[in-house]
Amino acid sequence: MLTNVEHIGIAVRDIAASNDLFTKLLNVAPYKAEVVAAEGVMTSFFRVNQTKIELLEATSPDSPIAKFLEKKGEGIHHIAFEVDDIEGEIERLKNEGFTVLNEVPKRGADNKLVCFLHPKGTNGVLIELCQEIKE
Numbered sequence: 001m002l003t004n005v006e007h008i009g010i011a012v013r014d015i016a017a018s019n020d021l022f023t024k025l026l027n028v029a030p031y032k033a034e035v036v037a038a039e040g041v042m043t044s045f046f047r048v049n050q051t052k053i054e055l056l057e058a059t060s061p062d063s064p065i066a067k068f069l070e071k072k073g074e075g076i077h078h079i080a081f082e083v084d085d086i087e088g089e090i091e092r093l094k095n096e097g098f099t100v101l102n103e104v105p106k107r108g109a110d111n112k113l114v115c116f117l118h119p120k121g122t123n124g125v126l127i128e129l130c131q132e133i134k135e
């Protein structure tokens, strides 16, 4: 089951400059910076009550963020929903006809297991599902 919007991912060219901007905007400093090498991203997380913003900078030219920036420029990159059973949701969504880009959940940022749905099947919005990793 999808429980809530866990974060909004925003693609940025210069995460240090965007950290300053979002700190002013949200009146709060980022609580975490984390590289996810497998995704080719550097992330920075802000929390405003229950809402999180994830800033994403590409760490390599073949990063999905680099391609996105080249094509669309800076802006909202994805919406992430929190789920309580990511494997179950993957099966359910596959059966509903959505294209799951990684059918095996992968390690994301901020201590989550994640998967993504192709935006072609979701009205042009990249959707991420994420489940807290219980240590």
Ligand SMILES: CC[C@H](C(=O)O)C(=O)SCCNC(=O)CCNC(=O)[C@H](O)C(C)(C)COP(=O)(O)OP(=O)(O)OC[C@H]1O[C@@H](n2cnc3c(N)ncnc32)[C@H](O)[C@@H]1OP(=O)(O)O
Residues within 6 Å of the ligand: 009, 036, 039, 041, 043, 054, 056, 064, 065, 067, 068, 071, 077, 078, 080, 101, 107, 108, 109, 110, 112, 114, 116, 118, 119, 120, 124, 125, 126, 128
């Ligand atoms: C996991 C760490 C962290 C976390 O929260 O834990 C993250 O969120 S990491 C975020 C970065 N990782 C990903 O985005 C992984 C999933 N994304 C992908 O697999 C690709 O980006 C994919 C398949 C969505 C697009 O890759 P492709 O190589 O096909 O790039 P194209 O430029 O050819 O795109 C094809 C088509 O899709 C449109 N597109 C691409 N990205 C997005 C997007 N973010 N939102 C909406 N639409 C997108 C692109 O415009 C192309 O459409 P077209 O009409 O053909 O121009």
Ligand SMILES: [Co+2]
Residues within 6 Å of the ligand: 007, 009, 054, 078, 080, 128
């Ligand atoms: Co994300």
